[in-house]
Amino acid sequence: MSEGKAGRLAGKRCFITGGASGLGAAIARAYVAEGAQVIIADIDVAEGQALADELGGRFVPLDVREEAQWIEAFATCDALDVLVNNAGITTLGSIEEVTLDQLRHEFDIDVAGVFLGTKHVIPLMRAAGGGSVINMSSMTGVRAQGNLVAYNAAKAAVTHMTKSCALHFAQQGYNIRCNSVHPGAIHTPIIDKVLAQSEDPAALYQSFVDVHPLKRLGRPEEIAAICVYLASDESGFATGAEFRIDGGSTI
Numbered sequence: 519m520s521e522g523k524a525g526r527l528a529g530k531r532c533f534i535t536g537g538a539s540g541l542g543a544a545i546a547r548a549y550v551a552e553g554a555q556v557i558i559a560d561i562d563v564a565e566g567q568a569l570a571d572e573l574g575g576r577f578v579p580l581d582v583r584e585e586a587q588w589i590e591a592f593a594t595c596d597a598l599d600v601l602v603n604n605a606g607i608t609t610l611g612s613i614e615e616v617t618l619d620q621l622r623h624e625f626d627i628d629v630a631g632v633f634l635g636t637k638h639v640i641p642l643m644r645a646a647g648g649g650s651v652i653n654m655s656s657m658t659g660v661r662a663q664g665n666l667v668a669y670n671a672a673k674a675a676v677t678h679m680t681k682s683c684a685l686h687f688a689q690q691g692y693n694i695r696c697n698s699v700h701p702g703a704i705h706t707p708i709i710d711k712v713l714a715q716s717e718d719p720a721a722l723y724q725s726f727v728d729v730h731p732l733k734r735l736g737r738p739e740e741i742a743a744i745c746v747y748l749a750s751d752e753s754g755f756a757t758g759a760e761f762r763i764d765g766g767s768t769i
């Protein structure tokens with residue numbers, strides 16, 4: 519692993535789930551550019567290892583649904599300053615279309631994954647003297663859509679779990695902060711996967727654009743920027759908050 523350099527995150531040890539692709543990869547790049555040491559965790563071993571090698575970071579294989587894998591991954595760390603609970607999937611469909619198995623799969627990754635990471639990182643952040651947990655929710659965790667019942671419910675759960683953890687950490691005097699980030703539609707592979715599930719991808723893409731008063735999709739770098747702020751000491755008074763970076767979609 520590269521030693522921390524100068525920058526807003528100099529010396530910070532940062533663990534990013536779903537770091538092999540999309541927003542997680544953009545966050546890893548931005549963190550390294552600001553002097554952080556990054557650990558990329560993902561089920562995609564090939565992409566995750568390649569990015570870690572490119573950035574001078576470290577890769578650990580991790581399926582966020584599996585508690586034993588979290589314990590094993592964290593056993594390779596002495597202390598951590600930042601956890602980005604970013605890994606997630608999007609299940610398209612209304613209450614009439616989504617099956618119970620699909621709902622459970624969505625919750626296993628998007629909710630239980632965040633729960634497990636946050637639970638098991640506590641000793642590592644206390645060993646670091648404090649830390650910042652950053653949970654990737656969504657604009658749809660705030661504003662529902664009729665065709666995203668499972669995803670809406672999962673991301674709303676992440677939003678509120680964040681606040682519960684923020685309060686607990688503050689009450690315990692752990693110096694650990696916990697915030698949620700709410701991107702609008704950002705053009706990453708997850709968007710392509712959602713479009714691939716649709717009968718009319720062009721119409722669905724336009725509907726993503728139209729949701730945003732700024733009339734465009736966001737860029738991964740625009741989400742990485744708020745995650746740099748939340749990882750840095752600049753955000754020391756922010757906890758339990760929702761950071762909506764969504765082109766105005768939740769106004």
Ligand SMILES: NC(=O)c1ccc[n+]([C@@H]2O[C@H](COP(=O)([O-])OP(=O)(O)OC[C@H]3O[C@@H](n4cnc5c(N)ncnc54)[C@H](O)[C@@H]3O)[C@@H](O)[C@H]2O)c1
Nearest residue numbers: 536539540541561581582605606656701703704706707708
């Ligand atoms: N792209 C968007 O428009 C958007 C908007 C709002 C919120 N988000 C959220 O941002 C996060 C990242 O999304 P993205 O757009 O970068 O998606 P992506 O599909 O490009 O990347 C997701 C990453 O998570 C990994 N992953 C999936 N299941 C996993 C598991 N069980 N364990 C470990 N890793 C796993 C994938 O391998 C992949 O590398 C997700 O939580 C998503 O819900 C995305």
